[in-house]
Amino acid sequence: MSADGAFTYNGGKVSPGETQNIRYGISETYLGDPVRIPVTIINGDRTGPTVFLSAAAHGDELNGIEVVREVAFDWDLSTLAGTLVCLPVLNVPGFLTQQRYLPIYDRDLNRSFPGAPDSTSAKRMAHEIFENFISPCDFGLDFHTSTRGRTNMLHVRADMAHEDCHRLAKAFGTNVIIDSEGSSGTLRGEATSSGTPTITVEMGEAHRFQRSLIDDALAGVRSVFAEYGLEADTPVRWPGWRTVITDDKEKTWIRSDAGGIVDMHHERGALVHEGERICTITNPFKDDNVPVRAPFTGLVVGVLENPVVYPGNPLCHLVELGEETRRVVERSQSRT
Numbered sequence: 190m191s192a193d194g195a196f197t198y199n200g201g202k203v204s205p206g207e208t209q210n211i212r213y214g215i216s217e218t219y220l221g222d223p224v225r226i227p228v229t230i231i232n233g234d235r236t237g238p239t240v241f242l243s244a245a246a247h248g249d250e251l252n253g254i255e256v257v258r259e260v261a262f263d264w265d266l267s268t269l270a271g272t273l274v275c276l277p278v279l280n281v282p283g284f285l286t287q288q289r290y291l292p293i294y295d296r297d298l299n300r301s302f303p304g305a306p307d308s309t310s311a312k313r314m315a316h317e318i319f320e321n322f323i324s325p326c327d328f329g330l331d332f333h334t335s336t337r338g339r340t341n342m343l344h345v346r347a348d349m350a351h352e353d354c355h356r357l358a359k360a361f362g363t364n365v366i367i368d369s370e371g372s373s374g375t376l377r378g379e380a381t382s383s384g385t386p387t388i389t390v391e392m393g394e395a396h397r398f399q400r401s402l403i404d405d406a407l408a409g410v411r412s413v414f415a416e417y418g419l420e421a422d423t424p425v426r427w428p429g430w431r432t433v434i435t436d437d438k439e440k441t442w443i444r445s446d447a448g449g450i451v452d453m454h455h456e457r458g459a460l461v462h463e464g465e466r467i468c469t470i471t472n473p474f475k476d477d478n479v480p481v482r483a484p485f486t487g488l489v490v491g492v493l494e495n496p497v498v499y500p501g502n503p504l505c506h507l508v509e510l511g512e513e514t515r516r517v518v519e520r521s522q523s524r525t
């Protein structure tokens with residue numbers, strides 16, 4: 190931010206009280222045409238933090254796109270205290286082909302941050318994004334979904350040892366927070382280590398707009414805005430119960446030992462008890478059923494949607510719950 194409260198980026202300036210929709214060039218195609226990402230910068234009348242909201246770093250992960258667009262265009266931001274940098278589609282080439290990775294040599298944009306101006310095409314794109322729209326922010330939220338063919342319950346991933354990420358993660362108000370540093374090259378990890386604390390929001394499956402998850406994530410954004418004073422008169426939300434999954438708890442993708450067609454017995458968000466059947470691997474004749482049982486009592490945070498597996502393929506992401514949390518979850522699930 191400049192001294193007059195304006196948000197500045199390469200070649201541009203957004204003053205307090207101003208909103209700009211930009212198509213910002215981050216690369217060029219084989220035809221020499223620009224590859225441009227959509228950016229909306231909303232600089233509020235009142236001063237406050239500068240926050241980025243980003244989505245579709247993986248090009249087929251769509252739920253977050255709608256979250257970012259609705260904040261930018263459907264919310265009344267006339268009393269906003271601060272600046273929003275809205276980046277609904279980071280990976281434009283992947284979005285155009287509806288695939289996770291950049292189609293250029295299948296690079297993962299979300300392993301290419303903070304990028305470099307003289308490196309690979311992926312790192313050059315990452316650099317343009319990071320330098321202009323991430324680094325200037327005080328903190329950020331990066332929206333993802335599960336990988337294609339699986340689905341996630343809404344949860345946050347954050348480095349809970351980092352004080353600001355801890356505050357941000359709790360402010361978002363999900364039941365589940367997975368505590369991890371964030372791999373090298375991810376937007377979350379690199380932004381956090383360079384001074385822009387960032388959390389990831391995981392929600393649902395790829396290739397979909399899932400209305401209830403989008404609404405839930407919007408409530409999370411509103412709660413973050415409340416925590417940091419961007420919006421007055423909104424309370425920070427308490428999700429009813431919360432568990433922070435740390436490394437000392439078990440969290441594992443349960444993998445299939447057999448190939449086959451999967452008959453899944455639980456949905457995302459379900460509590461399964463140790464020894465309970467999670468799913469059954471069947472053959473085409475339904476005469477050789479292999480039950481897969483929960484190795485410990487836990488919550489189904491992620492689960493297979495596309496019901497076919499080779500041996501070794503993941504079936505569900507199960508995270509262990511502490512005794513007390515387990516009882517609270519049992520009570521809340523028996524009510525619904």
Ligand SMILES: [Zn+2]
Nearest residue numbers: 247250333334
């Ligand atoms: Zn992703």
